Amino acid sequence: MMKPLRLARLLVLSTALVAPAVARAQSTPADASGGTGAQNVGDAGVASDPQSATTTDEPQVEEATDISVPGDEIVVTGRHRANIQQSATQVVSVLSTADIARTGEGDIAGALSRVTGLSVVGNGFVYVRGLGDRYSMALLNGSPLPSPEPLRRVVPLDIFPTNVIASALVQKSYSANFPGEFGGGVINLTTRAVPTESFLNISGGVGGDTRTTGQLGYVYSGGGRDWTGFDDGTRRTPPALASFLASGSRISDLTLAQRQDVAAQLVNANTALLQSNDKIPVNWSAGITGGTAFDLGGARLGVIATGAYSSKWRTRDTTQQATDSSDLSTKRFDYERVITDNRVVVNGLLGLGLEFGEQTLRWTNLYIRDTLKQARLANGIDFTSGERRRMIQDTAWYERQLVDSQFVGEFKVGDMSIDTRLAYANSKRRAPNETSIGYVLRETGPYAGNYLNRLNAGLGSADVTFSRLNENLWSGGIDFSYRASPNLTVTGGYAYSDTDRTSSRREFQFLAPSTLPEGVSMLRPDNLLGGAIIRNFGVDLIETTEGDPAFKASLTSHAYYLKGRTQFLDSLTLELGARFETAKQTVAPLQVFDTLSNSGASNKIDRDYWLPAATLTWEVQPQMQVRLSASKTIARPQFRELLFQQYYDPESNRLFRGNPSLQDSQLYNLEARYEWYFARDQRIAVAGFFKRIDKPIEAYGSFIAEDPITSYANAPRANLYGGEVEAQKYFDVWGSRRAVLIANYTYSKSDVQVSPGDTTTIYTGNAASNVQPASNYFLDGRPLTGQSDHIANFEVGLEDQDRLSQQTFLLTYASKRLTSRGPGLLPDIYEYPGLHLDFVARQGIKLAGVNMEAKLELRNITGTKYQEYQESGDNRIYYNLYDVGTSGTLGLSVNF
Numbered sequence: 001m002m003k004p005l006r007l008a009r010l011l012v013l014s015t016a017l018v019a020p021a022v023a024r025a026q027s028t029p030a031d032a033s034g035g036t037g038a039q040n041v042g043d044a045g046v047a048s049d050p051q052s053a054t055t056t057d058e059p060q061v062e063e064a065t066d067i068s069v070p071g072d073e074i075v076v077t078g079r080h081r082a083n084i085q086q087s088a089t090q091v092v093s094v095l096s097t098a099d100i101a102r103t104g105e106g107d108i109a110g111a112l113s114r115v116t117g118l119s120v121v122g123n124g125f126v127y128v129r130g131l132g133d134r135y136s137m138a139l140l141n142g143s144p145l146p147s148p149e150p151l152r153r154v155v156p157l158d159i160f161p162t163n164v165i166a167s168a169l170v171q172k173s174y175s176a177n178f179p180g181e182f183g184g185g186v187i188n189l190t191t192r193a194v195p196t197e198s199f200l201n202i203s204g205g206v207g208g209d210t211r212t213t214g215q216l217g218y219v220y221s222g223g224g225r226d227w228t229g230f231d232d233g234t235r236r237t238p239p240a241l242a243s244f245l246a247s248g249s250r251i252s253d254l255t256l257a258q259r260q261d262v263a264a265q266l267v268n269a270n271t272a273l274l275q276s277n278d279k280i281p282v283n284w285s286a287g288i289t290g291g292t293a294f295d296l297g298g299a300r301l302g303v304i305a306t307g308a309y310s311s312k313w314r315t316r317d318t319t320q321q322a323t324d325s326s327d328l329s330t331k332r333f334d335y336e337r338v339i340t341d342n343r344v345v346v347n348g349l350l351g352l353g354l355e356f357g358e359q360t361l362r363w364t365n366l367y368i369r370d371t372l373k374q375a376r377l378a379n380g381i382d383f384t385s386g387e388r389r390r391m392i393q394d395t396a397w398y399e400r401q402l403v404d405s406q407f408v409g410e411f412k413v414g415d416m417s418i419d420t421r422l423a424y425a426n427s428k429r430r431a432p433n434e435t436s437i438g439y440v441l442r443e444t445g446p447y448a449g450n451y452l453n454r455l456n457a458g459l460g461s462a463d464v465t466f467s468r469l470n471e472n473l474w475s476g477g478i479d480f481s482y483r484a485s486p487n488l489t490v491t492g493g494y495a496y497s498d499t500d501r502t503s504s505r506r507e508f509q510f511l512a513p514s515t516l517p518e519g520v521s522m523l524r525p526d527n528l529l530g531g532a533i534i535r536n537f538g539v540d541l542i543e544t545t546e547g548d549p550a551f552k553a554s555l556t557s558h559a560y561y562l563k564g565r566t567q568f569l570d571s572l573t574l575e576l577g578a579r580f581e582t583a584k585q586t587v588a589p590l591q592v593f594d595t596l597s598n599s600g601a602s603n604k605i606d607r608d609y610w611l612p613a614a615t616l617t618w619e620v621q622p623q624m625q626v627r628l629s630a631s632k633t634i635a636r637p638q639f640r641e642l643l644f645q646q647y648y649d650p651e652s653n654r655l656f657r658g659n660p661s662l663q664d665s666q667l668y669n670l671e672a673r674y675e676w677y678f679a680r681d682q683r684i685a686v687a688g689f690f691k692r693i694d695k696p697i698e699a700y701g702s703f704i705a706e707d708p709i710t711s712y713a714n715a716p717r718a719n720l721y722g723g724e725v726e727a728q729k730y731f732d733v734w735g736s737r738r739a740v741l742i743a744n745y746t747y748s749k750s751d752v753q754v755s756p757g758d759t760t761t762i763y764t765g766n767a768a769s770n771v772q773p774a775s776n777y778f779l780d781g782r783p784l785t786g787q788s789d790h791i792a793n794f795e796v797g798l799e800d801q802d803r804l805s806q807q808t809f810l811l812t813y814a815s816k817r818l819t820s821r822g823p824g825l826l827p828d829i830y831e832y833p834g835l836h837l838d839f840v841a842r843q844g845i846k847l848a849g850v851n852m853e854a855k856l857e858l859r860n861i862t863g864t865k866y867q868e869y870q871e872s873g874d875n876r877i878y879y880n881l882y883d884v885g886t887s888g889t890l891g892l893s894v895n896f
Contacts, residue, residue, distance in 0.1 A: 065096040066166040068190045068362075068408060070142045071177040071419065071479050071491055086677050089565055089575045089615055091173040091627065091687070097166055097192075108157050108165050108189060135183025135635050135667075141190055141364060143406050143423035144179070144497055146473040157187070166192045172689075173615060173671055174631035176561040176577030177479065177491060180611045182633040183667050183691070191364045194302025194353035195291035200896040207283045207857070207889030209314070217280040217315040217340035218375040220395045221270045227311065229344035229371035235397060235432040237466065238265035245506070248594035251543040263510060263541040264531035266464045272435045272525045274375055274393045280340065283889070285310035299356035307348045314341045316866075319881040320378075320653065322708050326826060328875035332703075335380030335392075337653070342373040358412040363405075370400040374650050385458055389441040391451050393525070398650060399430040415483040419493075422476045429469035434648065437462045437525045442518070452521040453528060455512035455539060460521065462510040462529055463544075467647070471501040491577075492562040497555070501639050502590065504550035505646065511540045545646075548601055550590035553639045557583035563613070573617040581634075582608040587642040587660055601644035601763060603660040609634055627673040637662040637697055641712045644763055652819075652868075653880060655709040661761035661770055663714055668692040684727045691720040698752065699785050700777045700821035701829065708879070710820050715778045716758040720787065722748030736802040742795040750784040782828060783818050790815040804844025804853060812836045819868060819879075827870040829879055837861040855891040860884055 065084065084094045095112070138145055138157060171178070172185040179186070208214070223234030237245070240262045244254070251259060287308030294301045316339045322332040347368045354361040376394040381387055406423035438461040439451035453460030479493035510529060512521075516537050521528065533539065543549070563577020588602035613631035620626060640647065643658040673687035695714040702709055726744035733739050758774040783789075790813065797808030814833035822828050839858040844851065868880040 065094060066190055066193060067094065067169055067188070068141045068193075068410075069139070069169065069177075069188050070421070070477060070493065070495065071175075071481065085683070085685075086623075086625070086675065089573060089617060090171050090175050091629070091671065091673055093170045093172075095168040100165065100168065108168055112157065112168060112170065112187065137179060137181055137186045139186060139188040140366070140404060140423075141362070141406055141408055141421070142188060142419075142477075143408075143421050143475050144425075144473065145404065146402070146425050146427045146471045146499060146501075157189075166190045173627075173629040174611075174613045174633050174669060175575065175615070176563045176579040176611065176613050177493065179495070179497075179557075180559065180579055180581040180609060180634050181636055182631075183635050183665075183693075191349060191351060191366070192291070192304050192306075193351060193360075193362050193364075194300060194355055195293055195304055198290075198292040200288075200290040201893055202288050202896075203891060203893035204286045205284065205855075205889050205891030207887060209859075209885040209887035210863075211317070211883050211885030212280050212313050212315040212340075213282055214279050215315060216338075217277050217313070218274050218338060218377050219277045219340060219342075219373075220272070220274055220375050222373060222397065223270070226342075226373055226397075227344065229346050229369055229399075231397070231399070231432075234270050237432065238262075240265050241466075248592070250546055250593055250595070251508070251541060252546070256538075256540060259541045260531075260534050260539065263508070263529070263539065264534050266433075266508065266541075267435065267462070267526055267529040269526040271397075271433045272395055272437065272529075274377055274395065277340075280313050280315060281311075283310070283312045285891075299354055302351075302353040302355075304351045304353075305349065308346070310343075310345045312341075312343045314343070315339065316341075316882040318653070319878045320380075321877045321879065322703075322823075323826065323870065323877045324703070324824065326872070328827065328870055328872045328877050331381075331383050331877065333380060333382045333384070335378045335390075337376055337378035337380075337392075339374065339376045339653070341650070344371045344373075345369070360408075360410040362408045362410075364408075366402070366404040368400075368402045372396075372398040372400075372650060374398070376653075389443075390438055391441070392436065392438040394434075394436045396434045396648075396650065397432060399428070401428045402426075417481040419479040419481075420477070423474070425473045425475075427469075427471045427473075429467075431465070431467045434465040434467070435463070435525075436465075437529075445518075447518050447522065450522055452518055454514075454516055454518075454521050455510050455528075456514070457511075462525070463507060465505065465507040465648075467503075467505040469501065469503045471499065473497070473499045487567040489565045490562075491564070493560075495557075495559045495561075497557045499556075500552070500554045502550065502552050503639075503643060503645065504590070504592070505545055506543060506549050507545045507646075509542050509544050510534075511542060513538050547597075548589045548644060550592050551587060551601075551643045551645055552590050553585075553587040553643065555583065555585045555636070555639075557581060571619040573619075575613075575615045577613050579611040579613070580608070581611060583636070585636060585642075587639065587658075601660045603642055603662070605636070605664060607664055609666075623677045625675050627671070627675070629669070629671045629673075631669045633667045633669060635665040635667065635693075635697070637664070637712070641697060646709070655704065655707055657709055657711050659712045659761075659763050661763045662697055662712060663695055663761075665696050665714070666694045679730075682729050685725070687724040689720075689722060689724075693718045693720065693784075696752070696784060698778065698821065699819070701823035701826075703823055708823060711762075713760045713762055713777050715752045715760065716754055716774050718750060718752045718784055720748060720750040720784060722746060733798065737798055737800050737805075740795065740797045740799055740808070742793075744793050746791040747789065748787060748791075749789060750787045751781050752778050752784065754778050754780040776825070777821060779821075779825075779828075782821075785818050785820065788814045788817040788833070804842060806840070806842045808840045810838040810840065812838075822870055827872050829868060829870055832867045832869075834864045834867075835862055836864055851895040853893045853895070855889075855893075857887075857889040857891075859887040859889075861886055 085092055100108070167190045169188045170185055174182045223232040225232040244251070244262050285308065287306065289306040291302065291304035318337045318339060320335045320337050323330060324332050345368070350365045352363045374396045378392040380390065382390050402425065404423065404425040406421065409420040411418045437453065439453045440459050442448055442450050442452050453462065455462055475497040477493060477495035479491065481489060481491040483489050520533060520537060523533070527533065559579055559581040561577060561579040563575060565573065565575040567573045585605040586603065611632050611634070615627060615629040618626045640656070641658050642660055642662055644660050646655050646657045648655055669691050671687060671689040673685065675683065675685045677683045694717050696718045697712055698715045699710050699712055702711065724744065724746045728742045731739040754774050759771050760774040760777055761770050762772055764770060792813045794811040795808055797806060799806040813835045816830045816832040818828055819831050820829045839861060841856045843854045845854060846852070863886055864884060866880060866882050866884055868878065870877040870879070
């Protein structure tokens with residue numbers, strides 16, 4: 001592999017590029033402030049799970065876990081079965097504030113990776129039991145969230161800092177009070193509400209990793225405020241381009257001089273010129289969280305606010321290859337691509353809560369801005385064009401923003417509980433000035449040994465892309481729960497959700513005549529694509545996305561449900577319910593040009609579903625029980641899977657494009673589970689599960705020119721089955737210290753079933769050719785996308801029960817999982833996560849009467865690489881291969 005330093009030499013020496021100069025835990029006082037003292041649990045639980053909330057020197061006090069989900073409100077503090085997982089009528093896992101703190105993770109996705117059967121893929125997308133994010137749903141205080149990611153519907157959970165979350169509930173068995181889009185499970189995040197006492201926490205941290213910090217990477221100037229995650233206007237749409245976009249004209253309608261006026265403003269040194277940086281900065285973060293409560297007569301008003309900032313750097317020295325031979329013996333291309341990311345996350349939360357009697361009102365406002373500034377430099381061989389050596393530089397700026405405001409009212413009148421929810425969320429994604437510029441090495445002639453860009457695709461290229469996404473989500477619901485008798489509770493409700501999205505992508509390509517002098521083509525990007533060269537040498541501009549540059553999409557659903565929970569024969573509990581859900585989902589091109597066009601890349605899915613669910617729990621002994629559950633659920637295609645529009649994913653470094661012909665999937669779920677709670681906070685559980693999926697949506701690969709692209713299609717059917725085992729045990733060591741052992745393992749197996757005569761529908765622009773044999777895209781017996789056969793987590797540590805002192809090793813393993821069907825029926829593409837070892841230490845310190853917490857994190861101590869590959873015999877093609885490195889973070893928080 002070519003080392004980054006050699007790429008640096010190419011950058012400097014080439015005249016084409018000139019670089020200018022889960023576990024349970026103790027909690028600090030801040031941790032203990034998030035609860036209300038009573039637990040609001042919908043369907044998920046009927047008991048609290050108190051945590052040890054200790055300061056450095058103070059005795060333990062119990063804290064209830066705060067959970068807010070759709071359904072009935074049950075106050076459970078003081079019950080003898082103080083364990084949510086045991087008392088819930090469904091299969092759930094709950095992370096309290098203290099549980100999250102033990103993992104040491106800075107975001108909720110990382111903390112959830114410690115839950116049995118959960119794995120995190122990419123930037124914070126949580127998979128439940130190996131099923132993709134399509135089969136998992138994220139809720140905030142019981143209300144749905146939109147995603148700022150164009151490739152997903154579910155919000156990436158790593159943009160939720162742990163300091164704004166009071167609890168995370170994962171429910172793996174379906175119940176009718178949750179939305180019908182329930183495949184692997186639902187993840188409900190509950191934000192902090194009314195604090196039990198006033199508190200103020202100030203925190204900060206610094207860190208880095210062995211492959212990035214102080215090492216060589218690539219950057220570009222950008223704007224003066226890039227470090228904040230906000231553009232200062234440097235990337236504002238150029239005036240000539242803004243005028244063109246507003247005109248309704250096609251680029252081909254303009255004169256050459258007008259096109260050149262637009263082209264001359266697209267590229268500048270600030271946004272398109274790569275620079276080498278021999279000492280990439282450290283990662284750092286800072287945050288402040290505070291809360292207080294006021295007594296208002298018979299009511300209590302709580303205020304909680306938090307704000308945080310983090311800046312993280314990551315450099316990946318990747319090997320990226322592709323092939324079109326069935327035995328993988330030859331390559332289409334073979335590149336070394338060095339990618340440097342600077343990710344800045346700014347977040348804030350303001351929550352107001354009012355408690356009066358048994359009534360609770362909470363108003364939660366969340367703001368998250370997640371910005372990625374990325375620079376890429378690639379060098380390698382393109383075997384599709386005569387084994388030419390190419391150098392490609394890319395710059396990008398991705399803004400993700402989420403604003404969410406929601407109101408929740410929880411009321412109790414006698415034996416009737418009423419929950420109301422109303423929420424509005426807006427998410428945006430903006431990616432201006434995505435620039436990709438390619439040079440080709442001249443091997444003969446007077447310019448031999450230099451990289452040239454003739455701007456004619458085969459001998460060099462230059463593209464600039466502008467994309468925007470905006471999504472609005474309105475949702476609301478009301479739930480009634482009536483305790484008809486001590487052994488019978490009836491719950492019903494209504495939920496409404498309306499989502500609309502607009503998405504545009506405008507890609508422009510520079511084209512030069514064959515008369516462009518080779519000496520000119522050696523210039524660095526901002527000079528080559530400057531106004532003087534464009535006008536003097538006849539450089540033209542075309543739009544490659546003229547067919548369908550913009551789309552609109554919507555999803556409106558109405559749902560009604562009724563369920564009952566009854567206990568009989570003293571040891572049996574039955575929950576039986578059904579949900580009726582009607583929804584209309586549409587995607588269609590937006591008309592942006594004055595001249596009408598219709599590619600036909602549209603779809604409308606209008607379906608009604610009855611979704612029954614039943615769970616039977618048998619209490620064999622007071623601490624031992626068996627559960628049986630069965631249900632029917634659905635999975636709808638994500639917007640991006642439906643839009644016939646390309647997007648580049650900066651995480652996987654690949655192009656994606658949707659398929660407007662997708663249909664809903666239907667899932668039939670069965671589960672049996674044995675649980676033994678042999679001591680307080682200690683347990684063993686064993687489970688088996690089976691899922692039948694009709695028309696699962698699966699990824700497949702193809703090529704556009706030399707570039708691989710991923711799209712989606714409905715496979716005929718699939719089965720998923722497996723088992724889980726988990727255990728948690730404490731051992732007294734000496735004095736107040738004890739050892740903690742927590743382990744969980746999930747085995748799952750899946751197979752896509754393709755029979756002769758099965759078909760799938762692929763949008764090709766020609767309706768007559770849409771229906772194709774499913775065997776052209778899927779192999780019978782291959783696994784589902786994203787499913788690992790083996791997922792294991794093991795935690796071993798020491799903790800002090802009288803003061804904050806924890807040292808924990810966390811070992812995780814995931815076997816290989818399919819990421820995409822191979823292009824053209826080539827071997828499938830797999831990712832191998834492998835084995836990861838982390839270490840987290842937390843130590844309470846008290847100086848001058850002030851409680852502080854020091855935290856040390858070491859991640860990927862094993863140095864496991866990221867591998868994504870195709871394999872045939874001894875031949876292997878790497879789609880992505882790079883060293884992740886070992887990272888470390890040192891943090892300090894002060895509690896007042």
